[in-house]
Amino acid sequence: MASGSGSKSLINSDLPAYTVRVSDRAKSVRLSLSVEAGLEVVIPVDYDRQKVPELVQTKRDWIIRNQLKLDQREAFFQSQAPHELPDSINLRSLGEEWQIEYRNSPTKSRAIAIQENKSELKLVVNGNIADVEACKFFLKQWLMQKAEKHLFSWLRKVSVRAKLPYRTTAVRSQKTLWGSCSGNRNISLNYKLLFLETNVVEYVLIHELCHTVHMNHSDKFWKLVSKFEPNYKTLDKSLSQAWQIIPAWLDF
Template identity: 45%
Template sequence: MVESRLITGQLVELPKYRVRESIKAKHVSLKMTVQGGLEVIIPRGFDQSRIPEILHTKQSWIERTIGRLEAQRQQLSIDPCPPLPEQMILRAIDQTWEIDYQPTGFSRVTLTEKGKSRLILRGSTHNEDLCKALLQQWLAHKAYQRLVPWLWSVSQELELPFHKASIRGQKTLWASCSQQYNISLNYKLLFLPPALVRYVFVHELCHTIHLNHSPRFWALVQEKDPTYKAIDQELRRSSHYVPGWLEPSGIKE
């Protein structure tokens, strides 16, 4: 579905979109997915009447992305559910795990580690939902084991203390910091290169001082990581590191 808007004297067609206000956003960004269509992410308090003009300037990207997603949509109609993984590459901690599925007559699924590089799932392995849920639980546990101590180390290095850390599986955030200085990390960080993960830590630790994206916040980020601008841009393009069986594919502008 599209809607028409009069912009700079010309009637143009805009795709149907939804708006999401984010306290983390420092500027307007676009995201388009096969399942959800076009999403416009805006900073808190942004004048929504400016959105049509912004979409007009991004029309070429929107058209290209619609074409790319249409190809994905056709593929999904053939294979709507990404297959269970045979391997997981955890770049953040330099580990690669091979996964074996051993079907048995049991109605449940168990997961065991064999050595330092092999996972074995036994039981009702034809049930992909059970297998995925178990792998996600394993990833969350691995993230708590490896990412949380790393976060504490960076916290001490930068002299930016926080209260406590937890692991979640957020759909749209790599991490978050609450007003109580609690930091929540996404277990999907395990799939990112170490430099990107460390930058996420720095970003959230700076939120313990400034719980916003004000100029003072970014000045603190730059003080703690002078190369942050390039890494921040790389992080915005990093969703391809996360395997498709964990989340639906999407394209960010």
């Protein structure tokens, strides 16, 4: 619904509302648009705030183009029957396709138990399975744990191999961000990476590790990325389309 009203205000030649964030590390002004944060203008400490409204106007085309992309993504999710429970979970990055069986054993609590049968790659969801939201919640918990187990050690390996150390890492649930790296070299990874192909995940890890050296997308940054992944352009492109294979039920 929110996306519908978003596109409407654009037709009325009105740009979405934005927030301004001052960053110690920003050397120039940067715009970002995401489902989580909306339109954000990041400015260096010494930047004159009064210039922001005018700057936003000059970035009009970029904002409209990217707002449209977000709207299309929302429409796509809506068309994927997001309210139904999945009968399988395909974790491409691990080469594991899990089948899910639901067993109804109604209890008073909303607790759902998930049993994992590793040898058969089968999950048994036990409890009040008529409570679709509760089932989804616990399946998502299972995925988060799986992500912590696999992505943490994967990142460690790539970091050692590339000799690019980081400080801490966390797994997050985000709608449009695959990963991020803070100025303190803390790396966050989206658990949804589990659904992507191995080489695409590997690229995301390299990308974030290179941000421990360059906190931007400058030529120097891409040069460093290309040192570890010469095919980064193709991978970056497939990453921008990868949200299409993320199961829609996860975000509802």
